Amino acid sequence: MTITDEPIEYLDVQEGSGSGAESQREVRPQVSKGRYYVSKDAAAFLKGHVSTIFIPTAYVLVFVTSVPLNLLALVTFSHRVRPKKPAAIYMMNLACADLLFSLVLPFRIAYHFSGNDWRFGDGFCRLVTAAFYCNMYCSVLLVTAISVDRLLAVAYPTDSLMYRTPRSAWAACTTSWLLSSAGVLPLLLSQQTMHISDLSITTCHDVLDVRTLRSYYVYFFPVYSALFFFVPFLVSTVCYFRIIRVLRAVGDHAKRNRALLMAITVFVVFAACFTPANIILMMHSVQAAKGIVHGDSSYIAYLLAMCAGSTSCSLDPLLYYFGSSRCHKAALDFLSGRSRRSRMGETEKTQSTTSSKLDTFKSNASSQYSKLMA
Structure with missing residues (x-):
């Protein structure tokens, strides 16, 4: 029997009887050469x-x-938004974290x-697993920083x-x-690949040693x-509840309702994307520490929750970057190929046209006044 947890645990079966080749294989230090079994x-x-x-x-x-x-x-935030205010700096870093997270996904997809068979080696599995979690939780920290910055601003x-300075x-x-x-x-320094002989696959982070899990990963x-x-x-929750309370007291109903809707949407997306996976992970760790045995269906729920959490990479640009009219205009200008110089030229042209019309109006008014005086 195996005791499964997050990730799935395995048992290294050491058989006393067998051929000489099997005995030699069992005493080798590379655990990936042993015979490992998972539950049905x-x-x-x-x-x-x-x-x-x-x-x-x-994915x-x-x-x-x-x-x-x-x-x-x-x-948009690195070249089109000037000057670099704190909000733009936070959002630029959040875009970078989400982009790096997305660039790791092709390896997980493959x-x-x-069939959950990792073919890129243990070292690259460690790197991909570490980058997967690093960029995801960096996004969480940056979203928290944005919530604090918005609370201070509001x-x-x-x-x-x-x-609230750029520095x-x-x-x-x-x-x-x-x-x-x-x-x-710790993910970079520990083995993440396991070869399952019965399934003829090598897993990446999905199967871990039950002994290592209980003694190390459980903490x-x-x-x-x-x-x-x-x-x-918790910090983001306090900030957004405070922001909502402040916005409810704003006199301009149109701006207040739009800001309230944006704040509530951002908080709900943040909670829905990251809370389920972390609650499941915490529950599994507590149960493993107490020696409670549970089924592998919970790990399926964890992976599905991780998929839900990954959608934040697609939602963040829509909520944070293109939610403001300024960023929306900058993005449209970038897509249409318009530069700042062309926009300034159009502005100067508009001002020149307005000034010309005003001079013509003054000239006509002066002419009419002269005729009246004559």
């Missing part, structure tokens, strides 16, 4: 349609939508479509000017990148999830 439910999942068709198809949809949107957002517009925004973004990178170091996953999601989520 885990095997059915690894070869089933959910993990080999539905999940990679969802394909996320990839084809998020990459162009985040590229457009990144170009892995799932090939509730304390004057008093927060000395804190402080870059410092917050750098801290988010460093923290998320340091958090995935890593809850601490990681608490620091990089639950604490930021």
Whole structure:
């Protein structure tokens, strides 16, 4: 029997009897050469349609939508939005994190479509797994920073000017990148691939040693999830509730309703994308620490929740970048090939035309006045 958790655990079966070749294989230090077994439910999942068709198809949809949107957002905020205010700096970093997350997805897509058989080596599996979690939780930290920045701008517009500077925004973004990178170091330093002989596949992060999971990952996953999601989520919740309370007191109903709708939508998307996966992960870790045995169906729910969380890469550009009229105009200008110089030329031309019409009107008025005086 195996005890499954997040990720699926396995048992290394050491048989006392067997051929000499098998005995030599069992004493080798490379664990990938041993015989590993997973439960029937885990095997059915690894070869089933959910993990080999539905999940990679969802990732394909996320990839084809998020990459162009985040590229457009990144170009817009890096070249078209001037000056670089704190909000633009946060959103530019968020676009970069979402874009890097999306660029990792093709390897996950190929892995799932090939029947959960990883063919790129253990080192690259570690790198892809670490990048997958790093960019996702970096996005969480950046969204939290944006919520704090918006609270300061809405509730304390004057008093927060000395804190809401480009330097402080870059410092917050750098801290988010460093923290998320340091958090995935254990994934880089531990083996992530396991060869399942019965299924003739090599998994990547989906199957872990039950002994390693109980002694190491049972503490890593809850601490990681608490620091990089639950604490930021609590901060974001407080900020957005405070923002909503302040906006409800605004006199301009049109602007108030639009800002309220945007704040509520951003918070709901943030909660819906990241909360389910982290709650499942936390529950699994607590149950594993207590020695509670549970089925592999929970891991299926975890992977589906991770798919739901990945959709934030496609939703973030629509909510954060193109939600404002200024960014929307800059993006349209970029798509239509118009430069700032051409827009300035059009503005000067419009002003010149207006000035010419005003001079003509003054000249005509003066002529009519002269005729009246005569």
